[in-house]
Amino acid sequence: MSVGYVVSIKDLVIRVQFPETAPSIGEVVRVQNKHDSMLLVDHLEQGGIAFCLNMRSDQRIHKGMEVATTGRGIEIPTGDITIGRIFDALGGPLDGQPAVSGEIKYRDILMLPPRSTEFIIQKPEILETGIKVIDFFTPFVKGRKMGIIGGAGVGKTVLTMELINNIAKSGKGLSFFAGIGERVREGHELYETLKENDLLKNTCMFFGQMNENPLQRSLVGVSATALAEYFRDEQKKDILFFADNVYRFIQARNELSTILDQVPNEGGYEPTIFSDIKVLEDRLSSNENGSITSVQTIYVPADDLSDPAVQLIQHELDGIIVLSRKVAEQGIRPAVDLNQSTSSLLTPAIVGDRHYILSVRTQALLNKYESLKSIIAIIGENELSAADRADYGKAKLLIKNFTQNMNVMEKMNGIKGDFFSREQTLQSIEEIVA
Numbered sequence: 001m002s003v004g005y006v007v008s009i010k011d012l013v014i015r016v017q018f019p020e021t022a023p024s025i026g027e028v029v030r031v032q033n034k035h036d037s038m039l040l041v042d043h044l045e046q047g048g049i050a051f052c053l054n055m056r057s058d059q060r061i062h063k064g065m066e067v068a069t070t071g072r073g074i075e076i077p078t079g080d081i082t083i084g085r086i087f088d089a090l091g092g093p094l095d096g097q098p099a100v101s102g103e104i105k106y107r108d109i110l111m112l113p114p115r116s117t118e119f120i121i122q123k124p125e126i127l128e129t130g131i132k133v134i135d136f137f138t139p140f141v142k143g144r145k146m147g148i149i150g151g152a153g154v155g156k157t158v159l160t161m162e163l164i165n166n167i168a169k170s171g172k173g174l175s176f177f178a179g180i181g182e183r184v185r186e187g188h189e190l191y192e193t194l195k196e197n198d199l200l201k202n203t204c205m206f207f208g209q210m211n212e213n214p215l216q217r218s219l220v221g222v223s224a225t226a227l228a229e230y231f232r233d234e235q236k237k238d239i240l241f242f243a244d245n246v247y248r249f250i251q252a253r254n255e256l257s258t259i260l261d262q263v264p265n266e267g268g269y270e271p272t273i274f275s276d277i278k279v280l281e282d283r284l285s286s287n288e289n290g291s292i293t294s295v296q297t298i299y300v301p302a303d304d305l306s307d308p309a310v311q312l313i314q315h316e317l318d319g320i321i322v323l324s325r326k327v328a329e330q331g332i333r334p335a336v337d338l339n340q341s342t343s344s345l346l347t348p349a350i351v352g353d354r355h356y357i358l359s360v361r362t363q364a365l366l367n368k369y370e371s372l373k374s375i376i377a378i379i380g381e382n383e384l385s386a387a388d389r390a391d392y393g394k395a396k397l398l399i400k401n402f403t404q405n406m407n408v409m410e411k412m413n414g415i416k417g418d419f420f421s422r423e424q425t426l427q428s429i430e431e432i433v434a
Contacts (some may be wrong), residue, residue: 001068001069003032004017015050017049037054085097125141139319139345145319146318147314178225181252191205254273305340365394
């Protein structure tokens with residue numbers, strides 16, 4: 001054990017001088033006060049100076065206090081005892097129950113698992129969500145990554161809760177939820193929804209909501225991923241991983257970068273934005289032990305899909321579901337922009353010829369609908385040719401067909417939610433397109 005002392009404090013950044021052996025980057029060091037305050041070593045400078053981050057925003061630290069190394073990183077509990085519980089980024093309980101204790105294994109959240117070199121991709125397995133527009137345009141495939149993109153208030157969290165309700169209740173594998181920088185109310189509502197539907201027995205939850213400091217908000221997704229890796233590698237389970245919201249992870253990293261006086265990149269984000277996203281996304285992967293299927297919501301600042309952070313996250317995903325404010329204003333739920341939502345998984349090899357050909361014909365009708373709207377606004381629908389009127393009518397029926405009620409909203413609006421099998425979805429579209 002090496003001992004240093006605090007030389008300066010600036011917001012979350014605490015500089016510690018270690019006269020002898022300096023700690024490692026990513027190591028947890030403890031302030032020798034009555035509260036055993038924890039600091040995380042971010043980086044080192046010459047002269048034995050460690051730049052540390054105040055993990056719990058502890059205000060009871062002052063200059064001159066001794067700081068001792070631990071030789072350990074941020075460790076969270078693992079095992080079946082964590083199922084049904086809610087943790088913060090540091091593995092502390094948030095559900096009012098006692099902290100996890102006993103003979104259990106702990107896992108360093110920053111320790112990367114060994115990469116597999118022998119993993120053979122299995123035959124694609126489609127996961128039915130029960131939501132027509134998703135199962136048709138952006139099918140979920142086991143072990144892949146999907147993104148739900150949209151601005152504030154367009155229904156990202158409601159759609160995520162519906163997906164959890166519809167997919168997780170099958171009871172297969174384990175579900176994870178990482179609440180990154182979102183509202184505390186939404187986390188509470190999700191917990192109550194899962195509890196009422198008896199889904200907590202197959203769910204692990206991590207919250208680092210917007211009331212937490214940027215360090216915890218940037219670490220909560222990493223902590224959830226580390227526990228998911230444990231269940232995948234040690235217990236050979238298939239994982240369904242929900243993250244709400246990945247953009248808030250970047251936002252938290254950006255705040256830390258500002259606190260650490262780092263020079264931003266050209267887009268105004270932290271200089272390490274590419275590696276921050278890449279490392280997290282690479283860990284949400286499958287191997288010979290099990291799979292991690294991830295659903296990630298992505299907030300779009302100012303509804304600008306060309307934002308650098310949004311673009312970088314999109315490149316890591318197999319498909320994106322774009323939620324549009326214009327669609328939401330028309331009363332369509334879920335408010336999916338059918339022309340901007342895309343998926344690399346919508347291929348004959350994965351979904352079959354019938355589904356693929358239907359999707360091509362449907363997309364053609366929807367594109368034609370968009371081009372005809374401006375013409376109709378000028379000359380009216382009656383002036384169109386018979387063929388154009390027929391296609392325009394089909395497109396309107398398709399848009400109405402993709403609208404459905406959400407199960408998780410039943411208590412709020414009193415309307416029972418809908419669940420459609422993939423076969424029902426394809427049949428309903430064939431009836432319109434034929």
